[in-house]
Amino acid sequence: MDLIGLFPTWYEPAIGSGWVIGLIATIHVLFSHTAVGAAILFAVLAWIGARDNRPELIDFIKKYGLFLLVFSYILGSITGPGIWYSTTVGSPRGISALIHNFVWKWATEWVFFVIEVIGVYMLVYLAGKLERRTYMKVAVIFGLTSYTTMLAIVGILSFMMMPGRPEQWFAEGGYLYGFYGPNTFAQLMIRTAFMFTMTAVVGGIVAAGLKDEVFKRWLLKRLAIVGGLSAIVGMSLYPWYLGTLPSIAHLVMENRLPDYFTPSILIVLGAMLAYFAMTFFRPKLVTATVAGFATLAILVLGLWPGETVRESVRKPYIAGQYLYSNQVIGHDVPGMGVKSEIPTLEKVGFTHAHVFWPDSQKEITRENTMEVGRNLAITACSNCHSLSDTGIRPLKNYFPKQADVEGIRTYLLGALATGNTMYMPQIPLQDDEAEALAVFIASLNDPEAAEAYLDGETTALLDTSSREEDQ
Amino acid sequence: MDTAMLYALRDPLGIPAHPLIFLILGVATWALHIAAVHVLLGSSVLAIRGALSKDDHWRRLADAMVNTAKVAVSVAIVIGVAPLLFVQVIYDPFWYTSNVLSAWWVIGFIFILIVATLALFIFYALNHGLRTHKTRCPGSMILAVLLFLVVGFIMHALSVQMLEPDQWKEWYAPNGVIDASGRSIHAFDPWRFGFFIALSIPVIGIWLFGYRRYLQGRHEAGTGYLDFLKRMGTRLGAVGTLVALVLLVGWMRGLPEDIAGFATGIWPIAAAAALIVAAAFPVLLGRRLDRGLWGYTPILVATVAMIVIATMREAVRWVTLSGVHGYNPLDYKITMDWYSTGLFFLTFGVLGGAVVTYLLTVAWQAGQTEGTYTPSRAVNRIGTAGIVLLLLWIAQYFGFGLWTAYA
Numbered sequence: 022m023d024l025i026g027l028f029p030t031w032y033e034p035a036i037g038s039g040w041v042i043g044l045i046a047t048i049h050v051l052f053s054h055t056a057v058g059a060a061i062l063f064a065v066l067a068w069i070g071a072r073d074n075r076p077e078l079i080d081f082i083k084k085y086g087l088f089l090l091v092f093s094y095i096l097g098s099i100t101g102p103g104i105w106y107s108t109t110v111g112s113p114r115g116i117s118a119l120i121h122n123f124v125w126k127w128a129t130e131w132v133f134f135v136i137e138v139i140g141v142y143m144l145v146y147l148a149g150k151l152e153r154r155t156y157m158k159v160a161v162i163f164g165l166t167s168y169t170t171m172l173a174i175v176g177i178l179s180f181m182m183m184p185g186r187p188e189q190w191f192a193e194g195g196y197l198y199g200f201y202g203p204n205t206f207a208q209l210m211i212r213t214a215f216m217f218t219m220t221a222v223v224g225g226i227v228a229a230g231l232k233d234e235v236f237k238r239w240l241l242k243r244l245a246i247v248g249g250l251s252a253i254v255g256m257s258l259y260p261w262y263l264g265t266l267p268s269i270a271h272l273v274m275e276n277r278l279p280d281y282f283t284p285s286i287l288i289v290l291g292a293m294l295a296y297f298a299m300t301f302f303r304p305k306l307v308t309a310t311v312a313g314f315a316t317l318a319i320l321v322l323g324l325w326p327g328e329t330v331r332e333s334v335r336k337p338y339i340a341g342q343y344l345y346s347n348q349v350i351g352h353d354v355p356g357m358g359v360k361s362e363i364p365t366l367e368k369v370g371f372t373h374a375h376v377f378w379p380d381s382q383k384e385i386t387r388e389n390t391m392e393v394g395r396n397l398a399i400t401a402c403s404n405c406h407s408l409s410d411t412g413i414r415p416l417k418n419y420f421p422k423q424a425d426v427e428g429i430r431t432y433l434l435g436a437l438a439t440g441n442t443m444y445m446p447q448i449p450l451q452d453d454e455a456e457a458l459a460v461f462i463a464s465l466n467d468p469e470a471a472e473a474y475l476d477g478e479t480t481a482l483l484d485t486s487s488r489e490e491d492q
Numbered sequence: 493m494d495t496a497m498l499y500a501l502r503d504p505l506g507i508p509a510h511p512l513i514f515l516i517l518g519v520a521t522w523a524l525h526i527a528a529v530h531v532l533l534g535s536s537v538l539a540i541r542g543a544l545s546k547d548d549h550w551r552r553l554a555d556a557m558v559n560t561a562k563v564a565v566s567v568a569i570v571i572g573v574a575p576l577l578f579v580q581v582i583y584d585p586f587w588y589t590s591n592v593l594s595a596w597w598v599i600g601f602i603f604i605l606i607v608a609t610l611a612l613f614i615f616y617a618l619n620h621g622l623r624t625h626k627t628r629c630p631g632s633m634i635l636a637v638l639l640f641l642v643v644g645f646i647m648h649a650l651s652v653q654m655l656e657p658d659q660w661k662e663w664y665a666p667n668g669v670i671d672a673s674g675r676s677i678h679a680f681d682p683w684r685f686g687f688f689i690a691l692s693i694p695v696i697g698i699w700l701f702g703y704r705r706y707l708q709g710r711h712e713a714g715t716g717y718l719d720f721l722k723r724m725g726t727r728l729g730a731v732g733t734l735v736a737l738v739l740l741v742g743w744m745r746g747l748p749e750d751i752a753g754f755a756t757g758i759w760p761i762a763a764a765a766a767l768i769v770a771a772a773f774p775v776l777l778g779r780r781l782d783r784g785l786w787g788y789t790p791i792l793v794a795t796v797a798m799i800v801i802a803t804m805r806e807a808v809r810w811v812t813l814s815g816v817h818g819y820n821p822l823d824y825k826i827t828m829d830w831y832s833t834g835l836f837f838l839t840f841g842v843l844g845g846a847v848v849t850y851l852l853t854v855a856w857q858a859g860q861t862e863g864t865y866t867p868s869r870a871v872n873r874i875g876t877a878g879i880v881l882l883l884l885w886i887a888q889y890f891g892f893g894l895w896t897a898y899a
């Protein structure tokens with residue numbers, strides 16, 4: 022039987038599943054990066070506090086830790102699995118690829134999560150109870166453990182773009198070649214830098230509330246230095262990161278990113294540096310509200326575009342440069358025993374290969390054409406293209422309003438089915454499938470014309486003899 | 493949905509170790525997760541009951557239970573990550589399908605859980621010292637419990653939908669028309685859901701014995717309060733076990749015809765027996781309950797009982813998917829990866845073991861100590877070993893990583 026393991030598709034017409042995933046992921050990045058940066062900051066402060074006998078530093082850890090407990094360890098630990106949940110429903114085979122490659126890495130990271138959660142509670146609730154050196158030891162364990170969670174996840178994020186060593190992974194498979202590559206380390210360094218930037222900004226919310234003015238000034242100045250330097254280091258690492266991306270990612274960046282992207286990122290960086298300069302020179306101006314706005318600005322103007330770009334430049338793949346964003350396996354991976362599903366689709370089409378395809382629509386008729394076209398669009402297109410007027414990259418906007426069914430069908434069979442459209446997956450379609458999809462796409466801009474086409478004499482439908490012969 | 497279709501949905505990458513390992517880890521971590529959920533639900537309800545009472549014992553209990561619930565929600569969430577991971581490894585065809593078919597509920601789960609947890613923390617923040625202060629905003633804790641039940645129900649429904657592959661195509665395309673909205677909950681079993689929720693009653697009862705022993709170590713609670721806890725724990729254990737057993741019988745009686753024989757097999761009996769033993773154990777201990785560390789043993793026995801119950805839950809899945817639908821999770825393709833497998837078990841057993849032992853020992857001993865706590869030399873050594881192991885872990889990460897990336 023020629024089956025491919027496509028799951029049902031979740032299609033969300035208003036904003037699209039991609040944006041739901043992106044929204045949750047972006048929020049999680051803020052929580053998690055802040056948590057890791059703060060944990061390392063805690064370790065340093067606890068060390069200074071123990072060495073110099075400065076109880077006010079321990080008090081700060083307690084206050085920031087309590088804030089962090091909710092901000093990062095509650096919300097962060099919900100949105101973390103939340104990314105799993107959202108990708109499970111938005112891209113089940115995408116998350117499956119990551120899980121099946123890196124299940125042990127995630128399990129290892131889970132061990133560190135458990136330690137982290139115990140650690141943060143101890144830092145908050147046993148401050149002043151533990152003698153100084155023990156408290157410092159707990160803080161050091163907490164800091165090191167938090168950083169290992171970043172180490173554990175970054176290779177998986179990198180694999181979403183491409184395997185660490187693509188040639189070796191495709192040929193030999195294995196965890197190491199999938200996880201580690203130049204992109205892994207470039208991404209790790211950038212994330213490490215920006216993690217401190219976020220920590221410095223979020224830390225300002227708590228520091229602003231400190232009563233002891235002398236200590237508050239001391240702390241805010243150091244947060245400003247940490248934040249400013251890490252922002253500069255992070256940006257200066259960007260060319261290294263770009264150099265590790267595959268050529269297709271550069272192509273997408275050159276052609277697909279909006280013109281305002283680079284200037285806006287530079288403006289955000291400039292604004293952050295200005296904020297840190299203000300924190301350093303005029304710490305009195307830093308209030309919880311101001312620091313809160315700065316956090317929001319990082320989230321909306323920094324993290325969201327950054328995550329959007331990371332998402333865009335790996336198209337047409339969703340993971341490992343073998344799995345297309347529409348869930349179809351587009352390339353063989355001999356090292357892992359994975360076969361491309363393109364030949365199966367070329368042979369029998371989605372209607373016969375898709376496990377969940379309704380039996381009543383396996384044969385395309387004039388009556389069910391529109392419905393089959395809609396189902397094909399949901400299956401093969403909706404992961405990246407909204408089928409409505411709103412949401413992510415509306416499909417209708419990619420075809421001229423006056424495009425007729427025949428023209429669309431010709432494009433689908435000539436360019437899309439053969440894999441000759443830049444940053445689009447190869448989507449093999451049988452002749453009748455292409456026609457059904459073309460009718461549906463045409464209906465998005467002009468429903469009446471599509472209906473008229475179906476009512477007319479010129480359809481090329483119902484000719485499924487060639488496929489039957491193949492079978 | 494025939495067997496070939498189910499197998500087609502498997503990830504062709506395979507898995508990096510024998511599937512039995514993932515099966516066992518899945519059951520064990522789920523047992524710990526659900527135990528934490530039970531403590532969360534039980535402590536939250538006791539906190540509400542106590543916060544609305546004027547009785548001194550009840551208010552003191554409420555004060556302690558708010559703190560318990562606050563920690564339990566973190567523990568439940570963080571431990572819950574593990575079974576969520578392992579179910580995707582060997583049951584991916586079932587888990588992913590079930591989730592996609594109810595996608596909006598899956599997304600809703602995240603946001604409802606966030607609101608529930610924040611509501612709990614709001615109650616905690618507003619009610620420091622319930623013993624002596626007036627209760628503020630009990631509605632937030634009630635809301636938290638209700639929303640926790642909602643997220644529990646969503647997880648329950650996803651687990652039940654997994655077991656009905658015969659229905660999947662009809663759910664996805666009713667009458668042949670695809671419904672990709674993911675807005676429906678398609679299947680649930682109130683008896684099964686009720687059973688797992690009702691277990692919160694005996695579990696929190698048993699938990700109270702551990703709390704009682706902890707207070708005995710601190711020498712700060714009078715016998716009146718300790719007796720109150722003992723009575724409460726015993727009563728909750730007995731009543732809760734009875735309620736849970738009734739619901740278990742209801743669940744077993746309602747099993748589908750093709751696995752109806754499971755109800756009279758060994759697993760439901762083992763689960764019921766384990767539950768009864770766990771609830772009765774503190775009573776069976778008699779006076780030993782107040783000697784040495786015996787006061788903590790009911791929690792250990794309850795943990796074993798939860799593992800037996802989790803195994804029964806897994807057995808239901810097994811007989812359904814393997815027995816009825818022909819899907820055998822143990823014949824998953826293995827793409828063995830020794831490095832990542834070995835690294836996990838070393839991290840889990842050696843590093844995790846050392847660090848968690850150190851942290852929990854320090855936390856527990858500090859709680860039993862008046863004034864500043866200073867650990868013994870032996871405890872300190874475990875902590876130092878933990879830090880060395882963490883540094884070694886980071887060193888091997890960069891060692892293997894840089895060698896792989898650039899060699």
